[in-house]
Amino acid sequence: MQELFKFFKGYVIIKITGDFPERFLNLAVNRNIYIWDVRRAGNNVYTMKMSAKAFLELKKVAYISNCRVSVIAKKGFIFRLKSIKNLKAILTGILIFGIVIVYVSGCVTDIYVEGNENLTVSDIEDRLSGYGLKRWVRKSSLDTENIQRLFLKDNDDVSYIAVNLHGTKAYVQVAEAVEKPYIVDADAPCNIVSDKDGIVETLRVKTGFPVVKEGDAVHQGQLLVSGITDSRFLTVRYVNSDAEIVIRTWRDFCREFPLIREIRTKTGNTSTSYRITLWGKTVKKAKTKFDNFSADEELVTDQSHLGITKVKFFEENVIYETLTPEEAFEIYYKEYLGEIKKGLPEATEIVSVRHNSKEDEGKLRIWIELETLEKSGVKQEIKKEETNNGENN
Amino acid sequence: MGIKEKLAEKSGMPREIVLNYPKLTLIGNNELEIENYKGIIEYSDTLIRLNTYLFMFRIEGSELEISSVTTDFISVRGKIKGIEML
Numbered sequence: 001m002q003e004l005f006k007f008f009k010g011y012v013i014i015k016i017t018g019d020f021p022e023r024f025l026n027l028a029v030n031r032n033i034y035i036w037d038v039r040r041a042g043n044n045v046y047t048m049k050m051s052a053k054a055f056l057e058l059k060k061v062a063y064i065s066n067c068r069v070s071v072i073a074k075k076g077f078i079f080r081l082k083s084i085k086n087l088k089a090i091l092t093g094i095l096i097f098g099i100v101i102v103y104v105s106g107c108v109t110d111i112y113v114e115g116n117e118n119l120t121v122s123d124i125e126d127r128l129s130g131y132g133l134k135r136w137v138r139k140s141s142l143d144t145e146n147i148q149r150l151f152l153k154d155n156d157d158v159s160y161i162a163v164n165l166h167g168t169k170a171y172v173q174v175a176e177a178v179e180k181p182y183i184v185d186a187d188a189p190c191n192i193v194s195d196k197d198g199i200v201e202t203l204r205v206k207t208g209f210p211v212v213k214e215g216d217a218v219h220q221g222q223l224l225v226s227g228i229t230d231s232r233f234l235t236v237r238y239v240n241s242d243a244e245i246v247i248r249t250w251r252d253f254c255r256e257f258p259l260i261r262e263i264r265t266k267t268g269n270t271s272t273s274y275r276i277t278l279w280g281k282t283v284k285k286a287k288t289k290f291d292n293f294s295a296d297e298e299l300v301t302d303q304s305h306l307g308i309t310k311v312k313f314f315e316e317n318v319i320y321e322t323l324t325p326e327e328a329f330e331i332y333y334k335e336y337l338g339e340i341k342k343g344l345p346e347a348t349e350i351v352s353v354r355h356n357s358k359e360d361e362g363k364l365r366i367w368i369e370l371e372t373l374e375k376s377g378v379k380q381e382i383k384k385e386e387t388n389n390g391e392n393n
Numbered sequence: 394m395g396i397k398e399k400l401a402e403k404s405g406m407p408r409e410i411v412l413n414y415p416k417l418t419l420i421g422n423n424e425l426e427i428e429n430y431k432g433i434i435e436y437s438d439t440l441i442r443l444n445t446y447l448f449m450f451r452i453e454g455s456e457l458e459i460s461s462v463t464t465d466f467i468s469v470r471g472k473i474k475g476i477e478m479l
Binding site: 021022025026029030032034035036037038039040046048 | 432433434435436437438458459460461462463464
């Protein structure tokens with residue numbers, strides 16, 4: 001520590017030549033000059049170290065003690081600083097660096113958007129830029145409450161927004177508005193149309209006038225229950241149709257599956273590597289010595305300019321198994337049917353399942369046909385004006 | 394025994410402070426620290442003679458050097474072979 005202090009203050013290594021160096025030392029010490037590392041360097045020649053400031057007081061001491069003093073070396077931070085040729089340029093650089101740091105710390109450098117589901121981050125950022133919140137804008141020029149108020153006023157698809165500034169980062173939390181479904185007014189006159197092709201299985205009409213009967217084949221968009229009645233005895237009446245309609249439909253699915261199956265088993269060997277991205281460009285890829293592997297990724301840092309991802313590789317043994325068509329069908333059929341069932345609309349009753357398979361160029365093609373009973377019927381509002389105009393024409 | 398000495402003994406105060414007695418600290422045989430010295434009489438790499446308020450010290454050795462020196466403290470480094478009080 002003391003050495004470091006001496007280095008920063010700066011010191012000189014001097015050479016004393018004279019008959020009485022002891023006298024020189026005593027006189028210097030009595031003038032409160034701190035001296036260290038006194039060594040004999042030859043006959044009546046001594047070297048020693050002292051602070052750069054104290055050296056200036058040595059002239060009188062040297063004269064009294066009849067010694068000659070010469071400087072061998074100048075050491076320390078001060079002397080190093082003086083020896084730098086482009087000191088002005090370096091100091092200017094430091095000053096510019098300081099100004100840049102101060103300026104940047106007063107700006108928004110990153111915008112983090114959270115809570116978005118359907119809207120993209122770039123879309124929200126573009127919209128926010130319209131209210132003044134964008135990268136490299138001065139924080140002092142931002143009125144976050146005003147931004148929040150104006151954003152909510154102008155964007156119907158966002159129900160909540162919070163803008164918080166922490167350091168040089170802006171954290172934006174949004175909640176998207178849920179689009180309200182089209183609901184026909186309970187009293188508004190409406191028809192019911194089919195939303196799929198099929199055969200009408202059951203038709204229970206509560207209000208309205210059925211246009212089709214059970215057993216009829218219908219197609220998508222076809223009128224099932226009408227909300228308009230016109231009889232000889234009554235004038236034209238409009239009602240809000242309501243009915244429970246079940247339609248029998250048939251759905252076909254087809255997919256190809258490989259007859260060579262890849263079986264991967266983990267060996268237990270792992271390795272870790274990091275992927276680094278700068279401004280969206282990958283400057284370092286995550287590497288592994290394994291030929292066959294699977295990987296887990298963990299985000300370490302995710303900033304606009306710097307992204308670090310920790311990638312853990314798991315070595316795997318890969319075995320290729322050739323399946324017979326029967327074996328392949330056994331493996332893939334249940335898997336495929338399960339997938340199909342997940343994709344069916346709610347409250348769908350499967351009446352029957354038919355399947356077929358065929359081997360074709362090292363692949364197995366599986367067809368599945370489902371016969372289902374599904375609820376059908378979509379309300380469609382009747383616009384009286386259009387109806388009247390049609391009548392007048 | 395002088396008054397100062399008696400006072401130092403009775404009060405339990407360090408005598409090197411009250412009476413300016415020299416205090417020597419020898420670390421191994423390669424470092425010697427002396428407090429309350431008065432001046433350097435002779436210095437070479439084999440012999441150092443120091444004056445104190447009580448004695449003159451003669452330090453013999455080889456490769457002797459003064460690692461630091463102030464008005465009342467001196468530290469000597471090197472292979473110290475003997476210390477003599479004169």
